[in-house]
Amino acid sequence: MSTPLKLVAFSKEQPARLLTIYLINQGINVEYQHSGNDYAHSVMLLELSDQIQAKKIAEEFVLNPNDVKYQTAAWQSGETVNLTPVKSFSAAKALYDLKQAPFTSSILAICLVIYLLAMIGISGPYFWLKIQPIAILIDSGQWWRLLGPALIHFSVLHIAFNMLWWWSLGKQIETTFGINSLLMLFVFSAIVSNASQLLVSGPNFGGLSGVVYALVGCVWWLGWLKPSWGLSLPKPIIGFLLVWLVVGYLDILPVNMANTAHTVGLICGCVFAWFLVTRAKSVSTQ
CATH class of the missing domain: 1.20.1540.10 (Rhomboid-like)
Incomplete structure (x- = not known):
């Protein structure tokens, strides 16, 4: 197995887990990882051979994270991930x-x-x-x-x-x-x-x-x-x-x-x- 590669990082947990589930559903070996910095919720790519396909999917997700196909993948896997609305100001x-x-x-x-x-x-x-x-x-x-x-x-x-x-x-x-x-x-x-x-x-x-x-x-x-x-x-x-x-x-x-x-x-x-x-x-x- 290759050294894990950070594919993308988010400030919130829900989108990171949703993308992780969708990538796994597409046959790409990834895992969710939490760190202590500002963008603490990362999706880690475990096989570098999947990098091109995984980056394309990640870019599509960032542009439209509310696409129904991501939640559908979560349902099919038996998990439900709800994207929490971002507060207007805190x-x-x-x-x-x-x-x-x-x-x-x-x-x-x-x-x-x-x-x-x-x-x-x-x-x-x-x-x-x-x-x-x-x-x-x-x-x-x-x-x-x-x-x-x-x-x-x-x-x-x-x-x-x-x-x-x-x-x-x-x-x-x-x-x-x-x-x-x-x-x-x-x-x-x-x-x-x-x-x-x-x-x-x-x-x-x-x-x-x-x-x-x-x-x-x-x-x-x-x-x-x-x-x-x-x-x-x-x-x-x-x-x-x-x-x-x-x-x-x-x-x-x-x-x-x-x-x-x-x-x-x-x-x-x-x-x-x-x-x-x-x-x-x-x-x-x-």
Whole structure:
């Protein structure tokens, strides 16, 4: 038997058990496993030869867990698994999640505060963080402005999109690899993507989307390079984000897109995933 491989992990027990039952019903050797982290309920693949089929089924389940075929499989096996409706809001759960990922939470809070201050007319943080042409940066020495655009946003849709992806993916990376890894990815991708956008189109841009695309690239490539770590994105989500990246270059949207920052951020995330895997291999051989 092969070393068990984490196929997918959930924050609740019911969907993990439901998927486990369905996979077994399809002749795939898996088991349910509980751990102590945020996504504590895992489906473990016991035979690597079933990996391709199992990943396809898992992706379909994540997209539509309420499909009747999953509950039917549970009934046929003699078990009933009811998916518990997610509560709309729980202050205690929200506070717990924030404490589990302090760096992810901090960037989220900073971006929201800066945006809300701008909405009531306090635009000082915008001017202090706005990136400047390279020549001015060299003269002023205000190198923090290379990070600055990642923290400023210009509309509700802009900040909502970026904060959703930052929280979802950043929390996974921080709880899996620790705060230092997410900090390095944030600084690396923000500086490189912002500097690239500056050189291509000038200083009039902002947003966390370059870093968000770095998170996407990192999780995407980790799912490919090291699937046993349990981090991955469904193929439809990857496809949507890549298509959105291409659409930005077509100049058909009513808003200006920081296309260079998005592309360079994606590349930074892929490179960082390779770095994490290489570092882990180096440590394991020592």
